[in-house]
Amino acid sequence: GAVVSQHPSRVICKSGTSVKIECRSLDFQATTMFWYRQFPKQSLMLMATSNEGSKATYEQGVEKDKFLINHASLTLSTLTVTSAHPEDSSFYICSARKGPGGSNQPQHFGDGTRLSIL
């Protein structure tokens, strides 16, 4: 199978803290990784696309200085929420896609990180 591990699964911290979320593809090399945000009872909202070794591509309205993405290897991408505030509280999910094959390759998802900023 294709396993994606996301860590931590839950974070509760004070306003102003920076939080790092890791996403690892455990048994395949992920040329491309994606970061999503999901609000309660809604679908996934794409935040950014991350390609190994290059800068992430952010969706319109997503602050790149607020949500720092690093994809340093073919098996690891990280999302850092800098100076988090209560409005950043959400469910963040990463996914990884095997390469090559492009968008027809399935995206495999981590189990998400529930971020709560007090």
Next chain:
Amino acid sequence: TQLLEQSPQFLSIQEGENLTVYCNSSSVFSSLQWYRQEPGEGPVLLVTVVTGGEVKKLKRLTFQFGDARKDSSLHITAAQPGDTGLYLCAGARGGNTPLVFGKGTRLSVIA
């Protein structure tokens, strides 16, 4: 503009009933993927359909890709409480682009 219109948005049925979820678009997709997500977890891939007119079966679930590759459906036969969850369709637009997700169908199967 939502590229993929998924319907119904919510569905509550009794155990044993059949149901169909629809995913429609005016755009052509190179493939379409269906996912199921349970609360507090990430989506899990159910199937990928690639060829226009393709039908795939996964136990009681039947997936169909439209001939023109603009729409897809998921049919569940004899639904069970374990089928409860959020069903998401996602279309691939080719190249290295991200998937386009529908808004999801929240299914509740009552015993």
